[in-house]
Amino acid sequence: MPSIYPLARTCNGYAQYIPRSIVRPRQLSYPSRPMSTPEQARIDPVDEEPEPVTKEELMPLYRQMLAIRRLEEASAKAYSQGKIGGFLHLVIGQEAVCVGAIATIGQDDYVVATYREHGHAYAKGIPARPILAELFGKKTGLVKGLGGSMHLFDKETNFLGGHGIVGGHVPIGAGAAFKAKYRGEKRVTLCFFGEGASTIGGFSEGVALTALWKLPMVLICENNLYSMGTPLYRSLAVEDVSMRALSHGMARDRFDGDDVIKVKRRIAVAVERARETNEPTLVEVRTYRFRGHSMSDPGLYRTKDEVAEWKRRDPIRHSRQRLVEDCGVGEEELKELENEVKAEIADAVRFAEDSPPADEYFPYVIKE
Amino acid sequence: MPIISMREALNQAMNEEMERDPDVFLMGEEVGYYNGAYKVSQGLLQTFSERRVIDAPIAEMGFAGIGVGAAMVGLRPIIEFMTFNFSLVAIDQIVNNAAKIYQMSAGQFCVPIVFRGPGGPAVQVAAQHSQSLESFYANVPGLKVVMPATAYDSKGLLKTAIRDDNPVVFIESETLYGVTSEVPEEEYLIPMGKGDIKREGQHVTLVAWSKMVHTCLDAAGELATMDIEAEVVDPRSLRPLDNEIITDSVRKTGRCVIVEVGWPHCGFGAEIAFQVQRDCLDHLDAPVERVTSDDVPMPYALNLENEVQPQVKDVVAAVKRVLYLE
Ligand SMILES: Cc1ncc(C[n+]2csc(CCOP(=O)(O)OP(=O)(O)O)c2C)c(N)n1
Ligand SMILES: [Mg+2]
Numbered sequence: 227m228p229s230i231y232p233l234a235r236t237c238n239g240y241a242q243y244i245p246r247s248i249v250r251p252r253q254l255s256y257p258s259r260p261m262s263t264p265e266q267a268r269i270d271p272v273d274e275e276p277e278p279v280t281k282e283e284l285m286p287l288y289r290q291m292l293a294i295r296r297l298e299e300a301s302a303k304a305y306s307q308g309k310i311g312g313f314l315h316l317v318i319g320q321e322a323v324c325v326g327a328i329a330t331i332g333q334d335d336y337v338v339a340t341y342r343e344h345g346h347a348y349a350k351g352i353p354a355r356p357i358l359a360e361l362f363g364k365k366t367g368l369v370k371g372l373g374g375s376m377h378l379f380d381k382e383t384n385f386l387g388g389h390g391i392v393g394g395h396v397p398i399g400a401g402a403a404f405k406a407k408y409r410g411e412k413r414v415t416l417c418f419f420g421e422g423a424s425t426i427g428g429f430s431e432g433v434a435l436t437a438l439w440k441l442p443m444v445l446i447c448e449n450n451l452y453s454m455g456t457p458l459y460r461s462l463a464v465e466d467v468s469m470r471a472l473s474h475g476m477a478r479d480r481f482d483g484d485d486v487i488k489v490k491r492r493i494a495v496a497v498e499r500a501r502e503t504n505e506p507t508l509v510e511v512r513t514y515r516f517r518g519h520s521m522s523d524p525g526l527y528r529t530k531d532e533v534a535e536w537k538r539r540d541p542i543r544h545s546r547q548r549l550v551e552d553c554g555v556g557e558e559e560l561k562e563l564e565n566e567v568k569a570e571i572a573d574a575v576r577f578a579e580d581s582p583p584a585d586e587y588f589p590y591v592i593k594e
Numbered sequence: 595m596p597i598i599s600m601r602e603a604l605n606q607a608m609n610e611e612m613e614r615d616p617d618v619f620l621m622g623e624e625v626g627y628y629n630g631a632y633k634v635s636q637g638l639l640q641t642f643s644e645r646r647v648i649d650a651p652i653a654e655m656g657f658a659g660i661g662v663g664a665a666m667v668g669l670r671p672i673i674e675f676m677t678f679n680f681s682l683v684a685i686d687q688i689v690n691n692a693a694k695i696y697q698m699s700a701g702q703f704c705v706p707i708v709f710r711g712p713g714g715p716a717v718q719v720a721a722q723h724s725q726s727l728e729s730f731y732a733n734v735p736g737l738k739v740v741m742p743a744t745a746y747d748s749k750g751l752l753k754t755a756i757r758d759d760n761p762v763v764f765i766e767s768e769t770l771y772g773v774t775s776e777v778p779e780e781e782y783l784i785p786m787g788k789g790d791i792k793r794e795g796q797h798v799t800l801v802a803w804s805k806m807v808h809t810c811l812d813a814a815g816e817l818a819t820m821d822i823e824a825e826v827v828d829p830r831s832l833r834p835l836d837n838e839i840i841t842d843s844v845r846k847t848g849r850c851v852i853v854e855v856g857w858p859h860c861g862f863g864a865e866i867a868f869q870v871q872r873d874c875l876d877h878l879d880a881p882v883e884r885v886t887s888d889d890v891p892m893p894y895a896l897n898l899e900n901e902v903q904p905q906v907k908d909v910v911a912a913v914k915r916v917l918y919l920e
Contacts (some may be wrong), residue, residue, distance in 0.1 A: 369700040379699030401663015431656025593759040
């Protein structure tokens with residue numbers, strides 16, 4: 227019998243437990259979208275000319291993306307060895323978004339992110355050593371083993387977390403932006419969140435106040451098409467998250483996040499707008515996580531074909547190709563850089579492993 | 595010494611602290627042009643302009659969170675809840691963000707913010723607008739919880755709260771805004787975690803905060819006519835709690851009645867009772883008693899509303915029980 231219930235195929239034996247009422251049958255006349263497909267994510271014309279780029283611009287971004295991927299691969303390995311515990315959400319596949327976006331701001335600018343924030347932290351300038359040591363729960367960790375994977379904070383680079391409550395950090399980002407405006411500083415705040423956050427109150431209220439008070443913030447929705455196991459069409463009545471900006475009279479943008487240069491150029495416009503006019507922007511970047519929601523999720527609600535198609539669009543491979551084809555970088559130079567990155571992460575893993583365990587939690591409850 | 599109301603005392607505290615520190619600002623619904631739903635922020639907009647007295651739309655989670663974010667990066671927000679009942683839609687910001695960021699960031703980011711507004715039972719506004727939430731907040735490490743009972747305490751404690759580097763939940767009794775007391779013209783601060791003996795006595799210790807301090811003072815007056823001298827101890831802040839002032843008093847009197855206007859189950863008085871039995875067992879001449887509101891959502895009708903809450907007669911009866919007079 228052909229399945230008219232789209233999820234029945236994809237839920238790995240649990241299909242029978244899904245109440246039929248929540249599944250949208252295909253016979254209905256409005257467009258049925260049984261699964262988010264790569265095609266749907268193409269907002270820009272597929273044959274759009276890529277932004278011209280130089281080696282000087284792309285090399286450092288490529289390096290960052292690669293380091294983030296290697297760092298996360300190393301964490302995945304350590305997790306499976308039991309050296310990292312709890313929830314571990316990897317950004318693998320989405321690296322171009324955090325790297326491209328954060329490349330548009332400086333050290334004084336603020337970044338607020340979700341629990342899927344290793345890449346954002348690294349891109350903001352936090353070294354691999356304290357990040358990995360934190361994941362390992364060590365004393366030398368960025369936050370001394372108190373926060374773990376989901377709560378990276380760094381005062382020096384103005385990295386404001388690392389937040390585990392979906393959408394709850396959007397008002398915090400607005401608060402940082404409020405302070406910049408209050409003091410007349412030309413600092414911009416980048417606030418990252420998943421498309422799943424766009425249905426919760428923290429997001430709605432954060433966006434409403436940011437727009438009302440014209441706070442210098444760029445809200446960046448990393449739309450990876452799923453919130454945990456729930457695809458877009460089952461969580462959003464309108465899948466275009468950027469349209470939320472319209473009801474607040476806020477600027478918006480929406481594009482694919484495969485090309486780190488494109489991300490950088492498009493976010494730069496929003497950052498400039500925030501810096502010069504305090505006008506916020508809601509930007510939706512379509513992207514894809516290659517792995518499950520967290521390490522405990524095998525991601526069986528997606529087809530192999532879908533994942534394979536997105537892996538073909540791997541932002542890191544994409545950048546490497548451009549370095550070779552458009553910037554004339556030789557294999558040797560790339561290999562050298564890749565080895566350097568490998569060594570950096572290997573060193574960070576060693577550092578994390580050799581560090582002493584976390585040892586105190588009382589001093590940081592109340593500030594005396 | 596001038597005699598002023600709690601409302602004026604709170605207003606003076608904010609005025610002085612905003613004068614003193616340009617990073618202090620007030621944000622909340624109707625705090626500016628409307629002068630505050632309870633007129634606590636009267637005149638502040640004229641003095642400090644829209645930049646620092648900010649009328650927020652109805653988005654408690656949003657503006658409480660903006661306060662938390664602004665505090666993380668160096669400002670000192672005062673977030674006014676029109677009433678603390680509405681803090682419940684912002685509780686994620688208070689409990690998950692304000693209270694935890696200092697710890698989660700291993701001390702890198704502190705959150706110097708005051709969440710303030712009226713709380714506790716009001717008059718005839720029924721269940722959703724009339725409840726005591728201090729026990730919720732006092733349960734959370736990382737928060738400080740203050741509940742003043744007099745104009746004098748309100749001013750000194752609010753000034754301290756604004757200067758504190760930690761998130762402070764500052765709950766003003768909705769029914770006490772008009773209560774007056776002497777408040778000096780010179781500046782003064784009252785530390786948190788320091789209780790106050792509101793009336794001295796040797797026969798029984800009454801522990802109460804906020805509105806119930808006044809109920810206990812009335813009860814103590816009545817008890818005095820029966821030659822029972824009750825000591826009324828007001829901890830003023832529930833977190834940190836001045837355990838010492840309570841236990842010192844109980845060691846002296848040997849009897850303890852804890853009076854709170856909140857619900858009995860898991861109410862803050864249960865925590866005090868535990869601490870008293872742990873620290874004063876050898877001095878106690880009777881089991882610790884509690885007087886609380888009835889375990890129900892607040893009814894609307896005035897007679898029922900009064901019946902739900904601890905009255906002077908309930909306190910007197912509890913005192914007689916611990917003195918074995920009944
Ligand atoms: C308020 C809240 N509800 C539920 C969760 C559990 N949860 C964590 S991540 C997540 C999915 C979020 O999806 P999305 O916002 O798209 O971000 P992504 O994980 O895809 O990056 C859920 C339901 C949570 N952390 N917070
Ligand atoms: Mg998502």
